[in-house]
Amino acid sequence: MFHFFKRKKMEPIAEWPVDMHSHLVPGVDDGCKTVEESLAVLRYMRETGVKKWITTPHIFYEYYRNDASTIEAGYQELRNHLAEKKEEFEISFAAEYYFDEHLVKMISEKPLLTFGNQYLLVETNMLAEPHGLNEFIFQAGLKGYTIILAHPERYSYLLGNFKRLEELKDRGVLLQVNMLSYSGFYSIPTMKMAREMTDLGLIDFLGSDCHNIHQASLIREISGDKYFRKALSSKLLNYSL
Secondary structure, eight states, rough: OOOOGGOOOOOOSOOEEEEEOOOSTTSSSSOOOOOHHHHHHHEEEEEEEEEEEEEEEBTTTTTTTOOHHHHHHHHHHHHHHHHHTOOOEEEEEEOOOOOHHHHHHHHHHHHOOOOOOTEEEEOOSSSSOOOOHHHHHHHHTTTTTTEEEGGGGOOOGGTTTHHHHHHHHHTTTTTEEEEEHHHHHHOHHHHHHHHHHHHHHHOEEEEEEBBBBHHHHHGGGGTTHHHHHHHHHHHGGGGOO
8 A cells, every 4th residue: 555655764863762653553643644654654654763662642632532442443553554564663652632621521531541751742722821720730730640731833823922931831831842843844834843842951851753654754854954953952851651
């Protein structure tokens, strides 16, 4: 199916041990649709230097009503396919939670999918800071979670708002930037924001946020970007996972 992606073997981008944000569990969200596509992405990302994956399907009540059971079922399907193909990848799963009233309810009712040191990956809407975010961060802390805010460089309400980013970090929030943000893939303002966050040392994690083979292929194009290289050489928490 993916024969048209055959290519020469690539040199790795850099020592890049853990990708902690991706959408590689097939058929559960807007990421990979089949086990074949997931395997193609994993192979490609391995060639760029990734050693370990923590894949994070969406849990978003309005669109992707996943839970631990639906994600684990898709994950096991992928693991079975990898075994059939005799492919060895170090891959586990957590989730990317959308911040809404349902997440606020879930955090008080049941354990959530985390990785590392009880890291909880959370995204918000793109336009306006959601009401109650500070309270949620506080409540999450009481439950033992550490919030990782997914791709803050993409949120309109945070563009250039470094005071708010510092406030979030003071509250214990960790910040994750998407690798493709350095390429202008999302927008020029997003690219500029990622660069400024890099210069200011605000980034705790880098993630691919890879959804498909096209995005995986584009990551190769940022390998020479000086800001991306600077971020890779900083004290990222990826290296402790």
